Amino acid sequence: MSALVRLTDQVWLYPRDPNPERMQPNVGVIVTGQETILVDAGNSPRVARRLLLALDEIHAPPVRAVIYTHHHWDHVFGGLVYDAPIIAHEICRKNLVELAAKPWGQSYIQEEITRAPAREVGLRAMARAVEDWRSFSIALPEITLSKTLRLYSGGLTIEIEHVGGQHAADSLVVRVPEARLMFVADACYPPPPHQRRPDDTLDRQMIERLADEGLDIYVDGHGDPRALAEFRRLAVE
Numbered sequence: 001m002s003a004l005v006r007l008t009d010q011v012w013l014y015p016r017d018p019n020p021e022r023m024q025p026n027v028g029v030i031v032t033g034q035e036t037i038l039v040d041a042g043n044s045p046r047v048a049r050r051l052l053l054a055l056d057e058i059h060a061p062p063v064r065a066v067i068y069t070h071h072h073w074d075h076v077f078g079g080l081v082y083d084a085p086i087i088a089h090e091i092c093r094k095n096l097v098e099l100a101a102k103p104w105g106q107s108y109i110q111e112e113i114t115r116a117p118a119r120e121v122g123l124r125a126m127a128r129a130v131e132d133w134r135s136f137s138i139a140l141p142e143i144t145l146s147k148t149l150r151l152y153s154g155g156l157t158i159e160i161e162h163v164g165g166q167h168a169a170d171s172l173v174v175r176v177p178e179a180r181l182m183f184v185a186d187a188c189y190p191p192p193p194h195q196r197r198p199d200d201t202l203d204r205q206m207i208e209r210l211a212d213e214g215l216d217i218y219v220d221g222h223g224d225p226r227a228l229a230e231f232r233r234l235a236v237e
């Protein structure tokens with residue numbers, strides 16, 4: 001059985017790890033006939049290698065582009081494994097250029113935990129996710145956008161739109177109109193845990209705006225795919 005879940009004819013999901021401590025989000029897989037385009041990279045080279053094996057099993061064509069939905073490590077740390085250009089918002093690139101200059105490794109992570117204890121849970125997940133720091137690097141975006149970018153491939157349109165928001169200023173959503181589907185990633189989430197205040201909620205306005213497009217399937221970063229009605233319901237919870 002494949003590790004991939006088929007959402008539509010040409011769109012698949014490499015599903016998140018349900019264990020929240022692993023912090024492994026969904027990766028979107030768009031198979032257009034001639035090429036495969038990924039939405040996010042997985043949280044580590046290990047996950048990225050597993051994803052490539054899963055793509056082989058379904059005889060997917062080569063990965064020709066990877067879209068980072070935002071700069072958070074769990075969405076980008078698998079990026080170096082794909083031999084493909086990376087697309088992201090220009091703020092994402094700027095953030096990752098800064099992150100890439102850090103001396104990544106267990107001792108650096110330990111120092112960061114001491115410096116910012118509120119980030120401990122995420123940093124420990126990061127330390128578990130990456131097996132080998134010596135061969136690790138952050139793959140930087142080579143193509144950036146500031147508002148929207150459209151890719152056309154094998155009859156599909158892949159619309160990338162910057163929505164920003166409280167979770168990350170660089171958040172993008174990725175629509176595949178022909179598949180009536182949208183990858184929302186973390187765009188509607190509250191700020192990340194270490195920046196969260198007790199009264200922070202999901203971004204209801206953003207959920208309503210995206211739901212008003214009336215697509216069939218909405219896929220967020222760390223949940224199961226939702227049908228339109230279910231996604232819209234998030235705005236009133």
Ligand SMILES: [Zn+2]
Pocket residue numbers: 070072167168186192
């Ligand atoms: Zn995030």
